[in-house]
Amino acid sequence: MEHIVIIGNGIAGVTAARHIRKLSDKKITLISAETDYFFSRTALMYVYMGHMRWEDIKPYEDYFWEKNRLELRRGYVKSIVPKETTLLFDDGSHMTYDQLIIASGSTTNTFGWEGLELEGVQGLVTKEDLEALEKNAPNKKVCPHAVIVGGGLIGVELAEMLRTRDIEVTMLVREKAFWTSVLPHVEGALLSQHIQSHGVKIIHETNLDRILGDSNGRVRGVVVKESQEEITCNLVGITTGVKPNISFLEGSGIETDKGILVNRKLETNVPNIYAIGDCAQQRDPIGNRAAVEAVWYTGRMMGEVVAQTICGKETAYNPGHWFNSAKFFDIEFQTYGWVQPSSKRKDYETQFHWKHQDHTKFITLAYDKNEGTFLGINTFGIRMKHEVFDRWLTEDRSIDYVMDHLKEANFDPEFYAHYEHEIRSAFKNKTVTA
């Protein structure tokens, strides 16, 4: 029986395994160094915040794996020997495969700052990080003050986590407002405001210079690059993005750049080896998408696709319209299509912004100012339907059409106040800002 081995039991690897099982009877093994069972990485924060226990963030009950004949192997793959179609584990054991899927995910990205090795300096990506946080910041007595480096999705989650234990948080954000490497400035500014209202101190336009330690090798503070100011703290959260987890591939002959290089069929340069999820890098980026897409959804989509190929129906990774979502403290965010930050905006893209007076609901619609075609939407505090926007994007609807039909896309709970009318009349009154 053909043996499919998958390195990584995250969303990408597990989705691939599930679909291969649906399509075939092949022997499937999922390997992970991190945990025995698949868990939702996106839910790590809720365990620390006391919303859920560890077992609650496992998407499948433990019986699921045996029932579906998915073999689980806990262990770290030290290296791959493609010539012998063999994996070597760090405990000295080995495993052979017929087809190999690498879904090894990401690790914390750092910029080689001085002091990274100190105790109390950590990222938030793995279960180990969560356990470290529980040790480094169990409460405000042990950890009165934390500094978070980087204003992105993981950074704001870490801030929210620490605030639930009343720990003072300072965030160093490189840009003028929160996450403006992705969001239009107006939105970033509103988010900064909201995050600050939760007692987080944000210092904009600053970078980390170095981390300071005490004589026990514990962190005692950081120095900000711009002002050379010193901030005392007991925890430094490094949340300056993630990078593919590929160090174990050195010397295997598998071509890598930032991530594992794959073609549209998700094949690496070595036959019978595929890469999916956070660790994969498209040789040729697809549309506006980044070459390395480190989000849950794309991991899942690649898993769905690679399973087809492995089971005999060669399929290219051909994702549909871009979408994503997040939550910033109390503000939910969804996006469909492309709304570009100023750094990436093409001249034909115009944006219309609307915000509710309470500043917890705001949306941006992007459209082509020449053709009037709708390009995408960012929606904060108002839930909208994925299917509807996906359809409108496929149908190349105009911005006017979208404005007139916005109500169809609303996905807020019943009885919620509606703002479509207000949004539409604001738009018609040409309070358009670029």
Next chain:
Amino acid sequence: MNTIQRNMSLTGEPPKTINTQQKIATVIGMTGLFILLLATFNVDFPAKTLWLSIALGAINTGIIWFSIAAYRSKHAGIKNDGVYFKSISGRGYLAWVLGLALTGFYIVLYFYPQYLGLTREGDNTGLIALFDPLSYLLSGNPASQWFVYGTLYTIAILAFGVKFMLKYRHNRYERLRTLSVMFFQASFAFLIPEFMARLNSDSFSLPYYDLKNIWPLNYYNFEQYRVDSFISAGDIGLALLLFGIASIFIITPILTYKYGKRWYCSWVCGCGGLAETAGDPFRHLSDKRMIAWKIERWVVHSVLVFVIVMTTAVVHSYLGEDASKYWLTKDVFLLSVGVFLTLLFLGIWFFKRKELEKDARYGAIGYLTIILILIGMHFTAGKTLFLFDAETLRSSYGFLIGAIFSGVIGTGFYPIFGNRVWCRFGCPMAAVLGLQQRLFSRFRITTNGGQCISCGNCSTYCEMGIDVKAYAQKGENIVRASCVGCGICSAVCPRGVLKLENGPLEGRIQGNEILLGNDVDLMKYVNKN
């Protein structure tokens, strides 16, 4: 350096203890309870009206002030921080103490009301006597243990209802349905029956009737003494009796078709009302495992079979044999129950077999059991059914289901098993509504394309123990018999994936192998297979 044992499942330390205002509020509330406790131990309060007002006022003030102090200074939004770390909501010491106290209260209430001061002859004493002034004011009669219970129950729903509304102040669905249960509890369950009692005289007497309490939840509605007094109370009585029948056979099916069982379970019902308000801090404690779901289906449907058999036996026992005296004889009654169930079963089998699959077998077993028992009733003379007589059935149902299950376990164990144990495992009304919701209703929870991140918040906070994310992560609508439509899964979802909706029956239940977001051709190719 850190010597404390840290276990990942229950690591965290509560963010902070309660604030000063909350402490004061707790003291006030506890004082109110303490007065009630003193009365229970027969401390004689001279001015009962005054002391009762102080006690109830203090309890109310305590709860409401506590809630204001807890939520007012916080942003509107989800408030689940530290839920698993707190002793009271994390099955800690306080939870056990509260659980035992509640259980003890229910045992005394149901089986030893004399300790609360109920006196057969002469005036009440103790706690019940303290409630006499209020009871006289409302109904003109002395209080009973049920009046005391009803008052405290109503206060719990009202005061904790305010708490719930503050907690979910950003969510209009939650606020409205809480107002609704508060209204139905205060009026239909509490005040109206008391006022109705005022109408009673020597020649006219209506039984205590909470109009929103529908058979089979109100399992005693068609017992002889009630039916007799309905009938002897003339037009009003007859109207009430007919209303009782129409509630279950006409009103319930229509509303459940339009809105799902939530119209009752989380907008009207008193048991649901208490669960949603006072029980809210315990909703995450429900068991989500597949095994729990299996047990649930067996238990709740067995209770349904039990209540149907019991009610049929009871009604059967007091009907006559002679058709010339009254058209509804024992045999006519049994036959009509049998015919009704047969038609119902055939209808479901015919229209919905595909959707039911395995469930159909269970349905068939339940149906057959009832029919066999009906036949048994016909052939066993007089009042006995096989070995049991109708009265034994009735009293064991009342004891096992009415008292032990719904009260002692259902409410007493809130802090241990979660707030909807009764609604999920025991309530025959929920079983009826659930069957209809699953088979023939416009209600469903829709999922938002491919947005689910399998975080598990929805499942964790589903009080009915439904593994919501199992559906959401497949892009499948949630159409489950047990869903009471509380809307909390939708509220806690951090990605805006879930929405409670009423819509057309067509395509109500469907899943996707490949979720929205991927190659459209691939989606079409895989999902149609």
